[in-house]
Structures are given as structure tokens and as C-alpha cells.
Amino acid sequence: MLNIVLFGPPGAGKGTQSKMLIEKFKLIHLSTGDILRNEIKNKTSLGLQAKELMDHGKLVPDDVVINMIKSILKKNLNSNGFIFDGFPRTKEQALSLDQLLENQDTSISAMISLKVEDEELIKRLLERGKDSGRADDQSTEIIANRIEEYNNKTAPLKLYYNEQKKLHEISGLGSISKITSRLNLVINSL
Numbered sequence: 505m506l507n508i509v510l511f512g513p514p515g516a517g518k519g520t521q522s523k524m525l526i527e528k529f530k531l532i533h534l535s536t537g538d539i540l541r542n543e544i545k546n547k548t549s550l551g552l553q554a555k556e557l558m559d560h561g562k563l564v565p566d567d568v569v570i571n572m573i574k575s576i577l578k579k580n581l582n583s584n585g586f587i588f589d590g591f592p593r594t595k596e597q598a599l600s601l602d603q604l605l606e607n608q609d610t611s612i613s614a615m616i617s618l619k620v621e622d623e624e625l626i627k628r629l630l631e632r633g634k635d636s637g638r639a640d641d642q643s644t645e646i647i648a649n650r651i652e653e654y655n656n657k658t659a660p661l662k663l664y665y666n667e668q669k670k671l672h673e674i675s676g677l678g679s680i681s682k683i684t685s686r687l688n689l690v691i692n693s694l
């Protein structure tokens with residue numbers, strides 16, 4: 505299986521690039537943010553629990569997202585692999601993911617991290633907020649919370665994957681197709 509962790513701060517372009525990669529490499533897109541927003545839309549108890557935290561740019565508890573991932577992995581074991589978008593976001597999540605994959609005799613192939621500086625992220629997210637309707641895209645304060653959560657809890661995961669020689673860092677600046685080419689280069693070199 506080809507299992508890619510597509511990594512980077514909010515607004516780095518993980519969702520956009522995931523769409524290109526799942527087409528080309530026939531992978532399953534697993535975005536915990538999309539799944540959570542769907543739970544909110546369907547007013548499930550999980551959605552109600554997550555909404556408050558998400559609207560403030562805070563991470564949802566590890567056990568909640570890990571359980572979501574577990575059930576989706578189980579249903580797609582015959583696929584070519586997965587693009588993990590927005591997951592793992594903490595060390596706890598990364599350890600659980602490794603364990604879940606190991607139970608299925610597979611593992612993470614690579615983490616590809618998109619590098620974009622804060623100023624550009626804020627600009628992109630505010631722009632997206634004009635039509636995304638996402639509460640967490642509406643104010644610079646909430647966006648700052650998300651970037652802070654990323655820097656404190658999520659960015660350190662680069663070290664975790666680097667120790668396993670799985671980290672690949674590329675620039676997230678430039679046209680969408682340019683960034684897709686950079687990602688293709690990395691994946692084809694695996």
C-alpha cells in the first residue's frame with residue numbers, strides 16, 4: 505500500500521493537493537477535518553462535541569479522531585493506500601496510526617510536508633473564509649489559534665517521521681499544478 509501523510513499548517517493546501525493525488529495514485533482520501541464537518545452537518549453527538557472546539561481553532565480530543573480513523577481504515581483495506589490529510593496531528597495520533605497500520609501489515613510510506621509562511625497562510629484562510637462558510641476561517645484570532653495549535657502540538661511530528669527517514673519537505677508556494685508536480689516527484693522516488 506502507498507500510505508502518505510500530507511502534512512503542513514492550516515491553509516498550506518493539503519486538501520487541494522489531496523484531490524490531485526487520489527486521482528493519480530488511486531488512493532483513499534482521509535481528511536479528519538472533512539469527516540468532523542460532516543458529523544457537525546448531520547448533528548451527530550460526535551459532531552456536537554467537536555463543533556465548539558473546531559470553531560475556536562482548538563484540536564478535537566485524540567480518542568475521538570483515532571476512533572474515526574479506525575473505522576474508515578477497516579472499511580478500505582483492499583485499496584491501493586491512503587492520503588492522510590490533517591491526521592495525525594499529535595504524537596498520540598501518530599503512534600496509534602502506526603499501530604493500526606502495523607496490525608494490517610502495512611505502514612506509512614512517507615510524510616510530505618508543505619512549507620508556507622504564516623503571513624501567506626492567514627491571507628489564504630481569510631480569502632477561503634469568504635465562501636467556505638467555515639467559522640474557523642472567519643477571524644484572524646481563530647486562525648492564529650489554529651497556527652499556534654499546529655506549532656505546539658503538530659509540527660513536532662516532523663521529528664517523529666524524520667527519525668524514521670520518512671520526512672520530505674517541499675515548498676507550498678506557487679501554482680497548484682507546480683506543487684502537484686513537486687509531490688509527484690517525491691512519491692515517484694519512494
Ligand code: ADP
Binds near residue numbers: 536537557559562566
Ligand atoms: P485546516 O488544516 O485548514 O486547519 P482541517 O479541516 O484539517 O483544516 O481541520 C479543521 C479543524 O478540525 C481543526 O482546527 C481541529 O479542530 C479539527 N481537527 C481536524 N483534524 C484533527 C485531528 N487529527 N486532531 C484533532 N483535531 C482535528
